[in-house]
Amino acid sequence: MTTRRALLAGAPALALAACESRAQPAAYVGALKDLAPFPIGTCVMSGQIGDPGWRTVADQHFSQLTPEWELKMEAVLRPDGSYDFTAADAIAAYARSSGKRLYGTTLVWYAQESPAFDRIDGTGARFASAYRNYIAEVSGRYRGQAVAWDVVNEPVAEDGNGLRDCIWRRNLGEGYIDRAFEHAAEADPAALRVLNEYNLESLPAKQRTFLRLVEGLLKRGAPVTALGTQSHLDVSLPRGAYAAHMRELAAFGLPIHVSELDIARGGGRIDLRGDIGAAQARLAEEVAQALLDLPPAQRFALTLWGVRDSDSWLRRRPGGEAETPLAFDAAGRPKPIYEALARAFAAA
Ligand code: XIL
Numbered sequence: 001m002t003t004r005r006a007l008l009a010g011a012p013a014l015a016l017a018a019c020e021s022r023a024q025p026a027a028y029v030g031a032l033k034d035l036a037p038f039p040i041g042t043c044v045m046s047g048q049i050g051d052p053g054w055r056t057v058a059d060q061h062f063s064q065l066t067p068e069w070e071l072k073m074e075a076v077l078r079p080d081g082s083y084d085f086t087a088a089d090a091i092a093a094y095a096r097s098s099g100k101r102l103y104g105t106t107l108v109w110y111a112q113e114s115p116a117f118d119r120i121d122g123t124g125a126r127f128a129s130a131y132r133n134y135i136a137e138v139s140g141r142y143r144g145q146a147v148a149w150d151v152v153n154e155p156v157a158e159d160g161n162g163l164r165d166c167i168w169r170r171n172l173g174e175g176y177i178d179r180a181f182e183h184a185a186e187a188d189p190a191a192l193r194v195l196n197e198y199n200l201e202s203l204p205a206k207q208r209t210f211l212r213l214v215e216g217l218l219k220r221g222a223p224v225t226a227l228g229t230q231s232h233l234d235v236s237l238p239r240g241a242y243a244a245h246m247r248e249l250a251a252f253g254l255p256i257h258v259s260e261l262d263i264a265r266g267g268g269r270i271d272l273r274g275d276i277g278a279a280q281a282r283l284a285e286e287v288a289q290a291l292l293d294l295p296p297a298q299r300f301a302l303t304l305w306g307v308r309d310s311d312s313w314l315r316r317r318p319g320g321e322a323e324t325p326l327a328f329d330a331a332g333r334p335k336p337i338y339e340a341l342a343r344a345f346a347a348a
Contacts, residue, residue, distance in 0.1 A: 032327070039064040042066070043065075067087075068305075071105060071138070083137060095145070107138060108152045113166075152180050163177075201241050237283060240286075246291070258287060261302065265322065284340040305326075307328055
């Protein structure tokens with residue numbers, strides 16, 4: 001608290017300097033990671049580590065790293081069943097050398113399969129042991145460094161009608177989720193084990209199914225130790241919806257990770273009157289406040305899904321060229337999302 005207040009005390013002078021050099025006002029100039037009472041994360045691709053523009057902002061504002069792609073099955077497991085950790089190791093080394101926490105994603109994801117698993121025929125037991133070995137190999141490699149893992153990502157069907165179909169469920173039944181958590185607990189007992197999901201704040205049926213899933217897992221004794229809410233938001237989300245969703249999620253008493261925050265334009269569904277920045281700031285403030293309102297032990301971290309707008313995965317999607325979903329612009333300058341987060345953290 002003292003540190004955050006002290007940082008802000010220096011803000012006016014620094015803000016003035018910023019105005020002069022960039023001709024744009026910046027009311028808060030503190031580092032997000034110093035202002036917030038919990039870690040501030042970003043995703044990263046290994047290629048960005050050597051980009052000075054990315055690195056300057058990442059090192060100033062962020063204290064936790066999630067590999068954006070390079071720890072996913074498609075990236076680490078070759079079709080012949082061997083492993084390639086070159087890119088993930090580079091990220092882990094950068095996390096160590098720059099004093100950031102490493103966050104692993106994702107051990108099991110419906111969207112990620114591998115020819116190495118497709119080829120397994122014969123008994124379910126062979127598939128089950130390959131599944132366990134995969135989790136042991138990937139999670140075990142970063143034991144002692146990764147603070148947490150998304151053990152299972154996006155298990156719930158979009159319409160809330162049960163679980164998604166996937167290779168893991170087809171071979172292991174719905175218990176594929178329990179097993180993943182058990183295997184992850186064996187491989188790295190000290191890392192938090194997260195069940196991560198998206199669109200919970202905007203799809204009530206999906207959130208209900210997710211909450212029932214968590215309840216069932218905990219009742220059966222599955223070692224789920226934290227929950228992740230991706231928070232790929234858009235500005236059409238009604239006021240109060242995010243806060244309400246956070247209260248539901250937090251009712252289990254587990255730590256919560258806002259794991260992939262970005263705020264899209266929302267396909268023109270609402271009239272922004274030209275001020276996308278204000279709408280994004282309003283929502284970013286609600287997200288920060290929702291996490292701040294939790295007991296300290298439940299505030300795991302807030303991760304933005306990228307550093308600069310130009311780094312965002314949304315920009316790389318068809319029709320996404322105009323998206324400005326993050327806290328810094330392409331030149332690394334703070335935007336209204338940054339302002340809103342900094343203001344909320346500073347006032348906490
Ligand atoms: C995305 C990455 O940002 C992209 O670079 C990649 O092409 C696809 O995956 N939900 C998740 C993340 O859980 O892993 C996704 O990341 C974004 C949606």
